[in-house]
Amino acid sequence: MQNERILTAAEAIREATEIAMDEHPEAYLIGEGVADPGRIFGTTKGLLEKFGAARVIEQPVAENGLTGIAIGSALMNRRPIMTHQRVDFALLALEQLFNTAAKSHYVSNGHHRVPLTVRMIIGRGWGQGPQHSQALEALFAYIPGLKVVMPSTPSEFKGLFLAAVKDDNPVMFLEHRWLHYVKGHVPTGSYAIPLTGPRVARSGGRATVVATSYMVLEALKAADALERIGCPIDVIDLRVLRPLNTESIVESVRRTGHLVTCDTGWMRYGIGAEIVAGVAEKAYDSLKSAPIRLGLPDHPTPSSLILASEFYPGADHIVRAVGKQCALPEAAIEQACEEVIALRKGVPIDKPDPSFSGPF
Amino acid sequence: MLGIGEVFQPDTAQNLLYEMLRIRLIEEEIADRYPTEIMRCPVHLSIGQEAVPVAVSAVLRPSDQIVTTHRCHAHYLAKGGDLTAMLCELMGRTPGCCGGRGGSMHLFDDKAGVLLSLPIVAASIPVGVGAGLAIQQMGRDDVAVVYLGDASVEEGVFHESANFAALKKLPVVFLCENNLYSVYTNLRDRQPDRPLTDLGRAHGMPSVRVDGNDCADIHASVTKAVDLARSGGGPTFIQADTYRWREHCGPNYDNRLGYRTEEEFESWKLRDPIAALRRSMLELGWIDAAREAQMVEKVNEEIKAAFAFAEAAPYPIPETAGQGIYAE
DSSP states (O other): TOOEEEEEEEOOOOOOOHHHHHHHHHHHETTTTTSSSTTTHTTTTTTTHOOOOOTTEEOSSOHHHHHHHHHHHHHHOOOOOOEEHHHHHHGGGGGIIIIITTTTTHHTTTOOOOOEEOOOOOOOOOEEEEEEEEHHHHHHHHHOOOOOOOOOOHHHOOOOHHHHSSSSSSEEEEGGGOOOOOOEEEEEEEEOTTTTTOEEEEEOOSEEEEOHHHHHHHHHHHHHHHHHHOOEEEEEEOOEESSSOOOHHHHHHHEEEEEOEEEEEEETTTHHHHHHHHHHHHHGGGOOSOOEEEESSSSOOOOTTTTTTTTTTOOOHHHHHHHHHHTTOHHHHHHHHHHHHTTTOOOOOTTOOGGOOOOO | OOHHHOOOOHHHHHHHHHHHHHHHHHHHHHHHGGGGSSSSOOOOOTTTTOHHHHHHHHHOTSSSEEESSSSHHHHHHHOOOOOHHHHHHHHTTTTSSSTTTSSSOOOOBTTEEEEESSTTTTTTHHHHHHHHHHHHHTTTOOEEEEEEEGGGSSHHHHHHHHHHHTTTOOOOEEEEEOOOOEEEGGGGGGGGOOHHHHHHHHTTEEEEEETTHHHHHHEEEEEHHHHHTTTOOOEEEEEEEOOOOOOOOSOOOOOOSSSSOOOHHHHHHHTTTTHHHHHHHHHHTSSOOHHHHHHHHHHHHHHHHHHHHHHHHHOOOGGGGOOSSSSO
């Protein structure tokens, strides 16, 4: 396409933050690293220089305390944007997020608002290990009162982030670190993508694949390969995990009869379980095969490349799951799997997939 | 330590006595009525601890913010929190400050500057510091008073909050009411033998210890702390020693459990903050029996009317329980 403005998701979130802080004079950015030389993987670059230290606050290493402080300021009509370079660190702040942020509006019978956005980055690869690469979105999605958003493409990063900051509720904004490198068209100016539900990323009709975050890209890769073997599928980017809107998913499964979920977290008690349950409740009769959940195996993330080699499901797993549900010929499934694996060009699994350079 | 004659004008002292009597009588009425089960939520009464909130509030403006804890009734009332909204909340009624969604540990009153109360120990401390940050960002000269108990300094979040408040010179006063017990466990069994004020000092802020049952002593220190905060000088830590007369949670006395001695309890009853102020005022001729009887009568009328209102107030509609989870 001509005149397409191509940005990485990291650049998109940086631009979105700048726009949000221009639009909301009461907004401020706070986190460990927002004003240091690394600038949260470059995503807060230039903001200290533009907005000053009063609005771009390098915080002490005190996640729970600073979360409570952000909440207190939000109750006083400020609009904090908080960042965690790894979601694993945000675990220290769960007390404030779950007890205070999530419940203030409800418990005050609607008097209090907590316009707080919390950016949390999910790590992967390069030996990050058990406490630097957890995808804990299901934990946040469990709590009524929080909103939970997982963007996938650069334009979605920008639009969903602008909506998150504008929202008068606590929004957990979970970014997969590998998505930061992904390139795509990002419109100029300000646009908010409403935090109301999923996005249909691909319409194919033979099966329904519901994916979150980074797994949306794996699902699209699988969809391309499946299409080439005559099995076009629907890919639904869940996008907003809470409040959960399953309408478009149910509608899709009613047409396809097959459901595969793939998300970035553990399979047990995960997002996939909630999606499958929701579909079973509403479209049980439409199911032609048992739904398949793809997620992480039931153990912590090992650091070693060798130990982690089978840890993450990818596009080939999605191809096999859909192939099984749709009873595709074995040879065709193998061909599609080989195609998606070849896209990685032999890059070790602890580095981002080079085929994810986009645009998406 | 300064006497009340040096700290207060007669009318201020009279107001303090009135406010303490009011809180005492309200709490006693709650305790008396609690067995009827009309207040179906936990209650953490402030009887014996009235001096701190009353003396602190005498220094504050409505636009100053307070945050408080599970034991929040006295802080809320002293700051000007609406009594009927509190009683309705305890009774789970619609006009409750939370519309019946919070109960006794979630009292707030926006008009009075009671930002919120939280039941989890130490959880409201950072929220209060955040109010201080907001005040600083908006360029106002208000202050945020963070009420905390002696146990909450055992929580990490106290230190995180104190560190940030001192670092950014936020307009905050940490008012630590030391009533010696966390539920049934004495301070000496929870913390090493060191002054609590050292904790404030360790975070680089002025730190003082006051007699938490002496209005004059509290008022003098809080005035200094609030002046410092308003003028951009940053936070102060104040330790106020006081004593809870009744059980941790509920309307009764519980000395029979043996976690504290009868002698200790009686020694603290002799230091009743209301009796202490009354004594000083009698000496100065600032109060007499007739005047105090008028005060009690006025409070009792208010209490009677407030309970009558609350008991007649409607309950929320059950179907609304799932509404208002998110702000529109």
